[in-house]
Amino acid sequence: MHILVLGAAGMVGRKLCERLSRDGRLGKSDITKLTMHDVVEPKAPERAGFAVETVSSDFAVPGAAEKLIAGRPDVIFHLAAIVSGEAELDFDKGYRINLDGTRMLLDAVRLAGGGYKPRVVFTSSIAVFGAPFPDAIGDEFFHTPLLSYGAQKAIGELLLADYSRRGFLDGIGIRLPTICIRPGLP
Template sequence: MHIAITGAAGFLGQRLVNQLLARGQLDGEAITRLTLIDQVEAPKPDVKGVEVECLALDITSPGALDPVLDERPAVIYHLAAVVSSAAEADLDLGMAVNFDATRELLEGCRQRELSGTRLVMASSVAAYGGDMPVVLDDMTALHPQNSYGTQKAMCELLINDYSRRGLVDGRVLRLPTIVIRPGRPNAAASSFASSILREPLAGEQAICPVPVEQELFVMSPAKVIDALVHAAEVLGESIGAFRALMLPGITVSVSEMLEALREAAGDEAVARVRHEADPRIQAIVSGWPARFDTEKSRELGFTGDRDFKEIIDAYISESR
């Protein structure tokens, strides 16, 4: 089986590559070929029996993915995206990467009659917004309040239509906030959600810019990767009349996150978190939905984290 991955050098892309290689198969078929696509060349894993090609290319350049599609991959993971802060800062860039490149990918599949190719795209909780009910579900309208969410919602519609027309076999997962991300704090409004755990666990200070009552809808990196793998294995038609769904994250408040930190690493870890309100971040984060009924994705076999303790314990054991 030939699998192509855009955004393969990124955080999720790299973990997905490792997971696929560790499994060796997808949907019962041996993985024989991986095409890893990103702006910069992804690190090339050396695995016996798997032909790996790492391509550095700009997916917004017309026809950039043609050589990949010509090879008729059985599965395409489309993870490449401009993040929300960048899409908000530059509308043209966001439209080009997040929307137009996805459309070109769909068109490329259509032109080559890759109707059986399973296209898995990552969408986001950021596609929700506006006057939402307390508990959201897959029938809650997407009224995004940011350009990133708008572009993702448009891609969902297009992938659904191309799938309905039998031009490709699309599946879109709306990802919860991913916690705990590795690395350093960044400009994302969600950065603190990883930072207030990751930094104290490393003996460093962190700032919490939101009230401890703030709730988030979160999922661990490991469960997101499991979901991406599973998304390529479920039957497209089983997803129902719309090819996008929300993954089963868990709802957790900042105080519950800090309590889990205390259990895992003691009072001194929690003491490293300084509470310093940031009205700009609060305004963004308070608009994020935190409670979802994800019955649909659970029925399809997607699984989430059991509780926040599991998330933090997994991070600690991975980081060792």
Template sequence: MKVLIIGGGGVVGQKLAQQLARRGTLRGDNISGLVLADVVDPAPVDAPFDVETVTCDIANAASVAQIVTADVDVIYLLAAIVSAHAEEDFDAGWQINMMGTMNVLERARALETKPVVVFTSSIAVFGGEVPDPIVDHTLLNPQTSYGAQKAVGELLINDYSRKGFVDGRGFRLPTISVRPGKPNRAASSFMSSILREPLNGEEAICPVDDDFLHYYLSPRKCVENLIKGAEIPEQDLGMNRCMMMPGRMWSIRELVDAMTAVAGPEPARLIRWEAQPDIQKIVNGWRFDLRPEKAIKLGLEADDSFEDNIRYYIEDDKPGA
């Protein structure tokens, strides 16, 4: 069993690689090799099997051909430029997020090996004049370029799977929080930074009101779900291979209260509340009443509480922990 993680240098890609190294198996087989690919050389992970790190530009078909080889059994397609970046740079968003997905699928089709492809989509595919609640078969109606690019990716995953070129499955990720590291260019980046930085003793800015509701999942649960998602039997996926990954709805105030319950009152005092209309415009276009029934039936899970998300960050990622 050889596994390829495209986007293997990112937070989720690295955590996924580490968990696969601990497990040693996927889809009932021993993992014999793991390739971590990203636009910059990913950090290696220690594993009881061969691990290779490579650079790849998924917008370049020739670069994709170097990493998607006939011996790859499972491809995790995690690479993307994130929401605010894709909105600012229209051309780069479509080249990387849409054409990059097409390049990976086209390479798999040419090889005729039908790998499992696990594609990470986004809840940004929903929006606009779509009634609540949002269920697995609600019309995709993205209100950002990033959401539109992910929606096209979902259609490609479904069609290439229908034709038998790949065994695809796509999961619309909730906002992953609390993410380690530095803020990125995602519009949702503040949903980690307002917790991560205060937990690390640093000031953070919250650009929305404390009653802002959103849909969250911890990095730990996200990785568990991506592994379960790869292991779902093809026949159980049905005629729509793409679904919401389970998460839970919480307000910003509930996130801060959870941090206070776990870490005491001091971190919350480091949050500055400053409205940022450009961020508010993007996140207000995302829809909130999400019902991930299909994924739950297939065994994927949400966090029990946001206090768990805080604890996971302290246990797994807080500097010096």
């Protein structure tokens, strides 16, 4: 199984790649290749029992997504994002990465042809919801994001659901809680 991790140099991406390397499998399938991508060069896990490729590029540049999926990864973990504070400060950058980059990735998969239909795991955020929060957020709770980041993630969820419904990919969305990141640039 070939796995592609977008956002592999980030905190969640690094931990995911380390875990995949340690386990050597995802579910019941052995991992044969791991492609780690980010805007900065990701650090490959030590002693992986399979091929590891690191790629550094801006995945929201036209043509970049096609290059990333050219090896037809079986599973794509889409962790790449401009997080809430930065997406709020730089409106254009937030939409370019969080929305345009996501759509370019999904379209690259859709247009790949030849029956290619990978599992795409999209990481979203509880920022898709607006306050006030109930004790438990059920499926009927409305998406009313209060920030641009939340709007971008909500749109990404809708795109993932639509592309999955149409049979272009096998998508699953995961809403992560607020994650405290380290200060500074990646």
